[in-house]
Amino acid sequence: MKKHNLTCIVLKSFNYKDTDKIYTLFSEERGKISVTAKGVRKITSKRAGSLDTLNLIHASISEAKSGQLYLSELEVIDPFKNIKNAYDLSNKAYYLIEIVDKFLFDQQEHRNLFLALLRSLSLLDKNPSTSDFSVCYFELRIMEYLGYGISLDKCVVCMKPYSDDWDVYKLNTSSGGLICGSCSVSGLHIDLTKARQLHSLAKGKYLSDVSYRAVGDLLKTYVRSVLDQNPKTLQIFGNV
Ligand SMILES: [Zn+2]
Incomplete structure (x- = not known):
């Protein structure tokens, strides 16, 4: 069997046969993979807790000739304990890993x-x-990386660079992003605060004095339309 040493985030799992589980992992080296952990549901198994959803782990994985992957050894690098201990943070984190799994x-x-x-x-x-x-930062990044990125640093119609003194800001995700008041293409009218937040997010810059909640609602609408479904975490917890 071939061996792979991977750094992974645990996305989800389901029971398999009498005592096994199949885990969906997002690995740095091989992307999204499914791995069987044999015997992990036995009471004596010490590995189950190390494989909790969200955990960042180092995993040693064996690849059978059939291509099937089996977990052989693992070590937890970060269980993200603060996230798991806070209801609000865990809702957010589960939403992020759900959209990774879905996309x-x-x-x-x-x-x-x-x-x-x-x-x-x-x-x-x-x-x-x-x-x-x-x-919000992650929502923009995942859309950008997977080919659904929107332009937030210029008007997508006339290419005028973004600035804080436009008279009107419109957002039209199907047209590709922000649209200025001089261009007649329609879009959702947004205020300067939201336009500025979107612009700074696109650059990965944090504006310390404002809440991102309102702009987050806009981005979730966009994620839903691209996925063509409402993620389960949003159905259960509302807009996280
Ligand atoms: Zn324009």
């Missing part, structure tokens, strides 16, 4: 997306006061 197909590799997810989870865990920013 990626099996074995799709994306190192930059893995790093963006890791950055957002680490920010949620270590700096909960910026949690709305962390979610």
